[in-house]
Amino acid sequence: MSKNIRDKVAIVGVGACKFGENWDMSREDMIVEAAYEAYADAGIEDPQKQIEAVFCGAVYPNGGTGEVAEALKLFDRPISKLSNYCETGTDTFRYGVMCVAAGMYDTVLVVGFDKPKDRGVSGPSVSFDRVRGLPATPAGWFSLCAARYFQTFDAGREDLAKIAVKNHHNGTLAPKSMLKREITVDDVLNARIISWPFGLYDCAAQSDGAAAAVITRADLGRSFRDDPINVKAITIAVGANPQSDPNFDFLSWKPTQVAAKDAYRQAGITEPFRELDVCQVHDCFTLTEMLTYEDLGLCKKGEAKDFVASGVFELSGELPVNTDGGLKTFGHPTGATGVRMIYENTLQLRGQAGERQVKNAKLALSHNIGGAPQACGIAIIGHP
Template identity: 35%
Template sequence: MSDAYIVGAGQSAFGSSPEETYRTLFREAYEAAAPADLDPDEVDEAFVGTLGVGGRQIGLAGPAVTEHVGLHGVPCTRVENACAASGYALRQAVMAVESGMADLVLAGGVEVMTDASADATKYWLGVSGETEWERMAGTTFAGVYAQMADAYLREYDAPRRALSAVAAKNHANGARNPKAHLGFECSVEDAETADVVADPLTLYHCCPTSDGAAAAFVASESVATSFDDRVRVAGVGAASDRVGLFQRDTYTAIPASESAAAAAYDRAGVADPRTDLDFAEVHDCFAIAELLAYEDLGVCGRGEAADLALDGATALDGDLPINTSGGLKAKGHPIGATGAGQAVEAFDQLTGRAGERQLDDPERGLAHSVGGSGGAAVVHVFEAEGVTGA
């Protein structure tokens, strides 16, 4: 079995792009990801994640964008797993390489979300939740995650201020990211006093709806040596669960994330994520999702996430920086592009090209995507070139 390496990764700016289409956004990401010496004729396969918000080109969305960038005849599969779509697309690319079926694979994602009305956008977001008993009953995703937040704050007697600390941290990181949708800082007090969207979540506890695309090239070991930059995919894990929040046994954890992380850690040889990881990009569609991720990924024990957020341990200069890109909260959340966008940040950090967000010589990082409120999750562990085992 061949190891899999990311040899190039890039993204478009995330935000509102009224003059762009899903094809032009994907081209921007593809060109940003492509290494200088890439031969498109050597790409064996492609996987593209997208929900298809607004109904545009739901069928054959993958071939529509790969043909547009010139990958003529390359088999392309569209992957749809809600917000984890391109995280799963990356997993499929890794599996294709590790199985020996391909030597060079494109994994990416794209979404256009800002050209639909608020009501239409709520509909398209809602289909990633349980349709019959959640969406059609009027529940929004803000409402679902507000239930999780309320349950968490009550169960662990945690202050809402921890949610605001997550928001302030991610905005501080996003302000250092030129590709971020919300590239400005906010204070903890700003987040605390903002309008309530779904109690206890305020506006600053919620990610924006964004347009954007991201892409990564995954290569086998024999092919990767011909490229200047290489980041090894040390471990991958994925899991599914009941789609509806009401169907699950807990509101204060996402079991699919825990299972996906355990599988990825086992493959990557991560014994303790608190010491074996240098950074992580986690799914923070709402601030509570980041707190749950700390615990689901084993960064801290159950009920300890609020303290971790409040004491600065996950800040850019903390013991384990989380969401150095700004996360979904500030970098943005174009659903189909989010997981691949996390891989872009990991690639940039591990190859020393993260600009003002650059950490000091990171060796190992993680990306974690969640579909809906926890119906699917995928985790990747990445290692810099030269790390033991890489």
């Protein structure tokens, strides 16, 4: 069981480049844009002296640390690169937080980035699994849960569609999001099918992008700015591939349930729906967001469709989820996504989220899953 990390580390700067098909930017360009925005946000004028170590997260590049060092001209100091499926960003943030909490460094930079659009395919490489000879894509892995979930809880494509409509609306209010277009439930239902029951609008927008955060010891937070945001919980859980786990019922994300329990314990949360003010969750597909509501304990198993229909997760609702459009419309540059969630939650907690601002946000959760899915990372941040 993890030890408590609550209120030991503060977020004092966040930044992100615009997410999208960034043909005119290299990885280094995106890293520089995100990191320098985070520096300015933290009031850091001399990163050479003030940034003691860098943690970077990326899934696609083979290298990583050298390009970050050269892009930021931060040499002769520790730089590490992490990869942990699509929850790479949250895990990268976790490593930075743990190092600061351990007293290794006072102030470090966390940067997540990926540039998948240059690869010429719109998802991870198609893989083939052992004896089955079946093509498998992320849409295929996740959609396998849907028919069973629909049958068990009397849900359907129209329930998922409402999630896509919500996230498309939120994305129109986020200046740096990839897609800025309102859609309707009919648009979702009539779009071409990718992997049943997922149509085009049930799938997240894979994109290029980078996001960064400057974190420091909690007691130093106010030396950077008046409104530092504290880390309340940070954890991950990794389980078996659902395909090889004989006990996986395809109705819930086990690693999410395990990580959520640990994160709530760290943060001292007993009633997540009532206590949390805003959430960013991993909506690689609409169904992923639907199951995540339940596995995070925001509602009971099978209740998600009723909660969605009631509007509680919309910007004007009781617990807004994916306020910046989520992976669906803000974009999903794999390694950047978890750090982008920290970026959005930090803006929300400071009251700097513009038109998408959630009123009186004091406690925010971000949730990333990765793999088929096998891994889940959760961060909870809030007012000191």
